[in-house]
Every structure is written in structure tokens, then in C-alpha cells.
Amino acid sequence: xxxxxxxxxxxxxxxxxxxxxxxxxxxxxxxxxxxxxxxxxxxxxxxxxxxxxxxxxxxxxxxxxxxxxxxxxxxxxxxxxxxxxxxxxxxxxxxxxxxxxxxxxxxxxxxxxxxxxxxxxxxxxxxxx
Amino acid sequence: xxxxxxxxxxxxxxxxxxxxxxxxxxxxxxxxxxxxxxxxxxxxxxxxxxxxxxxxxxxxxxxxxxxxxxxxxxxxxxxxxxxxxxxxxxxxxxxxxxxxxxxxxxxxxxxxxxxxxxxxxxxxxxxxx
DNA sequence: ATTGACCTTCCCGTGCAGGGGAAGGTGCAG
DNA sequence: CTGCACCTTCCCCTGCACGGGAAGGTCAAT
Numbered sequence: 001x002x003x004x005x006x007x008x009x010x011x012x013x014x015x016x017x018x019x020x021x022x023x024x025x026x027x028x029x030x031x032x033x034x035x036x037x038x039x040x041x042x043x044x045x046x047x048x049x050x051x052x053x054x055x056x057x058x059x060x061x062x063x064x065x066x067x068x069x070x071x072x073x074x075x076x077x078x079x080x081x082x083x084x085x086x087x088x089x090x091x092x093x094x095x096x097x098x099x100x101x102x103x104x105x106x107x108x109x110x111x112x113x114x115x116x117x118x119x120x121x122x123x124x125x126x127x128x129x
Numbered sequence: 130x131x132x133x134x135x136x137x138x139x140x141x142x143x144x145x146x147x148x149x150x151x152x153x154x155x156x157x158x159x160x161x162x163x164x165x166x167x168x169x170x171x172x173x174x175x176x177x178x179x180x181x182x183x184x185x186x187x188x189x190x191x192x193x194x195x196x197x198x199x200x201x202x203x204x205x206x207x208x209x210x211x212x213x214x215x216x217x218x219x220x221x222x223x224x225x226x227x228x229x230x231x232x233x234x235x236x237x238x239x240x241x242x243x244x245x246x247x248x249x250x251x252x253x254x255x256x257x258x
Numbered sequence: 259a260t261t262g263a264c265c266t267t268c269c270c271g272t273g274c275a276g277g278g279g280a281a282g283g284t285g286c287a288g
Numbered sequence: 289c290t291g292c293a294c295c296t297t298c299c300c301c302t303g304c305a306c307g308g309g310a311a312g313g314t315c316a317a318t
Contacts, residue, residue, distance in 0.1 A: 004294065014295085019276055034284055036295055042252075049254040056237060056258060057230050060275070066255065075249045077241060080258060084238045091231040095224060101186050102220040108185060109213045112206060120204045123171075125178040125196065129185060129209060133264065143265085148306060163314055165265055189305070259318100266313070272306090283296070288289100 003029075006039045010047040017047070025050060025064050027071075057087060132158075135168045139176040146176070154179060154193050156200075186216060 003014045017037075020026045026046065029037035046067070053063045062083050069076035112128035121127040132143045146166075149155045155175065158166035175196070182192040191212050198205035241257040250256040 002295075013277085015277065016275085018297095023275095034295080036284085045252060046254065049258070052258055056234055059273095070251070070254050076255050077244065077249050077257065080255050081238070081241050084234055084241065084258075087234050088231065088238060091227055091234065095227050095231065098220055098224050098227070102217065102224065105185055105213055105216050105220065109210070109217060112210050112213065115206065120206050122199070123174060125175065125199045126205050126209050128206065129178070129181055129213075131265075142307085144307065145305085147266095152305095163265080165314085188303095261316105261318080263316090264314080266311100268310085269308105270310105271308075273304100276302090278299105278301075280298085280300105281296100284294080286292090286294105288291085 001039050003037045003039070006044060006047070009044055010051060012047065012051075020047075020050065020060075023060060023064065025060060025067060056084070057091070058083065130168050132166045132168070135173060135176070138173055139180060141176065141180075149176075149179065149189075152189060152193065154189060154196060185213070186220070187212065 001009070003017055007014045007017055017026070021029060026043065029039060029043075032038045049067075050063055053066070058066075066076045066080055066083070069079055108129055112126075115128050119127065130138070132146055136143045136146055146155070150158060155172065158168060158172075161167045178196075179192055182195070187195075195205045195209055195212070198208055237258055244257055248256065
């Protein structure tokens with residue numbers, strides 16, 4: 001199958017597949033006589049794996065690392081476990097930061113919502129932030 | 130005061146202050162005879178306002194909009210209120226997404242943590258993701 | 259006179275994951 | 289023959305908020 005068909009099969013664009021090849025997430029594609037990239041079902045499952053990883057919030061660099069481990073003949077499970085564990089730590093940190101930020105913004109919002117613009121001090125641009 | 134002094138007074142770099150001027154968050158600075166930028170206390174409070182906005186998670190584009198409203202002679206309070214309200218909505222959305230992602234990643238993590246790498250299917254790269 | 263700490267403008271690079279569009283080749287239908 | 293959809297490589301652009309470093313000017317102290 002050609003690149004456009006492969007792309008729509010997994011919900012990507014041709015551009016993205018070429019980009020993945022360029023970044024080393026896909027091996028250089030086989031070419032048919034006219035120079036067009038030619039893909040088999042193994043590439044499709046590889047692309048689907050990439051999508052599953054992305055929906056787990058992994059970066060392309062992390063996905064590439066996992067794929068390279070698999071390509072070198074080793075099961076990537078241990079590394080995947082480590083990456084997901086770190087992902088949990090990072091997510092907890094980010095969520096905590098955003099939650100604190102939300103509380104701070106909500107406090108500002110309550111203040112300004114109860115305020116009278118007439119009291120706004122020009123020197124401070126806006127007195128309520 | 131010159132740019133370096135202003136920068137350290139508010140905890141920024143000279144680069145950042147020039148960048149803000151370039152982006153229109155600061156008016157073109159007055160220059161002394163040698164061409165150096167010269168700042169007064171009004172710029173300092175403007176920079177401090179920018180910092181307060183940033184710690185509330187506003188983008189430079191939003192801050193610029195608020196500053197322009199103030200510069201045009203109007204109190205920006207109403208617009209600030211709207212922006213903070215939208216900020217709350219966005220934060221809630223992001224936090225909800227990240228929380229869902231965390232649950233999904235945690236589920237993957239539990240699965241792989243309990244799995245035996247021997248069962249990992251090569252076709253799927255990693256069976257547990 | 260020369261160092262050293264400032265300052266100026268200018269352009270390019272960072273991270274992330276692609277997207278836009280040019281210029282040209284291929285293959286099939288009408 | 290022409291149109292159309294598809295493919296190729298190539299290079300630059302996006303958003304976000306700056307940072308790095310070059311090449312050169314300025315000023316006070318030594």
C-alpha cells in the first residue's frame with residue numbers, strides 16, 4: 001500500500017509518516033518501481049503502536065527509544081515500565097502545579113469580580129492582579 | 130536607570146526586556162545621549178505587572194492586550210475579568226485531561242508491572258501498551 | 259593605554275510535532 | 289490530449305518565550 005492509504009488507515013497524514021521516517025521512528029520505506037513508498041501491514045501496526053504511545057502522553061523521542069529496543073531484538077517491557085513510571089511522576093507534578101495555579105487564578109477572579117473598576121489604580125495597570 | 134539595573138530589579142534579563150519592547154509590551158524606551166535605554170519607575174511597575182500576570186498563567190499576548198487597554202486610557206478590569214474567567218475554564222479542562230491521562234497511564238503501568246516480558250508479543254512491539 | 263563591565267543591533271537556535279507550499283514526476287480516466 | 293489525484297524532494301513556517309553569541313560602541317577605573 002502507498003503512503004496515502006497507510007496514512008488514512010491509521011488516521012495520520014502522509015506528511016506525518018514521512019516525518020516519522022525522517023526522525024527514525026520508521027525504517028526507510030521500501031520503494032516501488034516509480035519511487036513511491038510501499039508499506040506492508042507491519043508498518044501499519046508500528047504506526048498504531050506509535051499512536052497508542054502518543055495517547056499515553058509519550059514523546060516521539062521516548063517512542064523512538066522503545067522502538068529501537070524492540071528493533072535490536074530485546075523486549076522493551078522494562079524500559080516501557082520505567083518510562084510509564086516517570087510519566088506518572090511527571091503528570092502528578094504537572095497536575096499539582098496546575099491545581100495550585102487554578103486556586104490562585106480563582107482567588108484573583110473572586111477579587112476582581114467583587115471589585116469596582118473605579119478603584120482601579122492606574123499606576124499598577126490593574127489593581128486586582 | 131539602565132536596562133541591566135531594571136532587569137535585575139524585577140528578576141529578568143536585559144534580553145527579556147528588549148524582547149518585551151520588541152513585542153510591544155513596553156513602549157519604545159527613552160534613550161540617553163549614548164543610545165542606552167533609560168528607564169523610570171513606571172517601567173519597573175509595568176514589568177512587575179507583567180510578572181504578576183505571568184504567574185497567573187497569562188500569555189504575553191493576553192498581557193499585551195491588557196496593557197494596550199490601559200494605555201488607551203480605559204480601565205482593563207472588565208477584560209481582565211474575562212481573561213481570568215476563560216483561564217479558569219481552560220485550566221479545568223487541562224486538569225481534567227491530565228487526570229484522565231494519568232488514570233490511563235496508571236492502568237498501563239499496573240498491567241505491565243504484573244506482566245511477564247516473556248509473553249510480550251513482538252508483532253505489537255510491546256503488548257502492554 | 260588598557261582592561262572590564264556595560265550597552266547596542268543583528269541573526270539564528272531551542273523544544274515539540276508536525277504543516278504549507280513549491281516544483282516536478284506518475285498513472286489512469288475520459 | 290488533458291485533467292486529476294497521487295506521489296517525490298526541498299525548504300521554510302507555526303506557537304511560545306525567550307537564549308546564544310557575534311561584532312561593535314561607551315564609560316569608569318587602574
